[in-house]
Amino acid sequence: MKILVCITHVPDTTSRIAFTDGDTKFDSNGVQYIIGPYDDYAVARAVELKESQGATITVVNVGRVETEPTIRKALAIGADDAIRINAEPEDSYFVAKQIANVAKDSGYDLILMGRESIDFNGGVVHGIVGELLEIPSVSSVMKLDIDGNVAKIAREIEGGKEYIELEMPFVAGCQEPIAEWKIPNMRGIMTARSKPLNVVDPVDTDHLDKLVRFELPPPKGDIKMIDPEHMEELVSLLKNEAKVL
């Protein structure tokens, strides 16, 4: 089985978010980057499938050279090789087009990724990749088992789960608890550097949209501490000031 796992290189969940250039550019100053948490689950499930039934795992990322440490972390966790498509991941369509281009003639049985990135939260790349490759795509995949050529999947739907079966190849947007989350071991960290990391040029892609600007949520108001003895004051504030009661 050949698995392609698409990973994002995103700010750590505790990062302080700011913008520059008239709110049109993310300020990456001092930001620590991680593998997108949903993508991390996709990597972990791919490694589990490799361990249980044998597979080769390629990770792919659309990004500049600074994403390589993040890519090597996926190699340390257990991927066999990696592809970096040397371009800024400008929007979902651009990223999907790049992924589809490297995947189209490579015969992957499974293309896994997180259900969404945690920076721009588009949640559409898996759908577009499926469409471009003319194969099915499913998302919010919480469980993924492979039996022969058939995948048995549980998806999260509003208020419950949906169980489906489909034949490979397909694209899946993954989320927990699809796999036991994995941390690399020392051997993995050491061997990550000796695994192939191939850099390829992007293909020309139309821009279907244009960024106007970003906006941060309004800052949180000051916290008012109310003495537990004065419940009536709390109720009055919740009613009249916060207007939540």
Next chain:
Amino acid sequence: MSKEATVVNENNAMIRDMIRDFAEKEIRPHMRVWDETQEFPVPLFRKMGALGLMGVLVPHEYDGSGFGYQEYVTVISEIARVDGSIGLSVAAHNSLCTGHLLQFGNEAQKKKWLPKLASGEWIGAWGLTEPNTGSDAARMNTVAVKDGDYYVINGSKNFITHGKSGDIFVVIVRTGEKGDSRGMTAFSIVKGTPGFSSGRKEDKLGMRASETTELIFEDCRVHKDNMIGAEGEGFIQSLKVLDGGRISIAALALGIARGALEASIIYAGQRHQFGKPIASFQGISFKLADMATKIEAAELLTRRAAELKDNHQPVTKESAMAKYYASEIAVEVSTEAVQIFGGYGYTKDYPVEKYYRDSKLCTIGEGTTEIQKIVISRSILA
């Protein structure tokens, strides 16, 4: 920055993240119970073995992780940043027992024991200190007398990390004249060997999840194949093992100090007095500045010693300096941390009293501060 330094930095960043993720899940939730009950959590060490943390310096051919001292410093300091006692046990396992076998064991011994130690299947212990010979280790009383193909060992060792839960012990015992630096020999002894047992477990001020016990030898017969290196070389070997061990303790102290500083920074930002965070008072912010500066200096000394060790350069003076300085500042920084936390710092509900207790071991274990000063002064006066 050289390419090599970039690789070391990236590896260290990955190791740091890995240990932080592991420690938050597997250590922090349990450490208070382990500390209070003095429980040595053996299953945790098996898990750390699976991650490759029990054979950091052991080459791949013996199933180790094959890293150098720079990465080893990261491992020990990151574990100690959360729990010093777990850091201490990982350090003792890696650099003392495993380190002694790795440096001085013959090929058969290495093939037989290193894979078990590196995987965490076996926990290693190392015995030099005795009840009456601590700093003056060369005057040890535990003796091994040759009897055919065997040596018969009698005596006791104390303050031995993993003395009860250890599976293999490297012990240095006297085979010659008392006080003769060539009168001692190292043997490895496997748990369950007749005549070998563990004695009392110490009830300690800090480092309480790290087990410390006495070892007792009563006509314990050890085959000559278990001798490490040649007869009479044990003490010389142990000094070399301790050169690396000092980097371990420096890293341990560094991690404890960093944990105490990080907790202090968070607390000083959250704790309000007189209508503002206490971090906004110079009395507190200057303390934090001093703590951070000392930690930075300790890290530079420790990294310098690690670099020399990785390049196979003499490291006795530099590792003693790193151990001396890092351990002293770990005590100072954790003491200031308790002060910043005030009354809460004195309670077990807050993390810093444990750093304060744990840090003190660092100025004592594997050579006291005073012994480090002897080592340093001999080196600069030579």
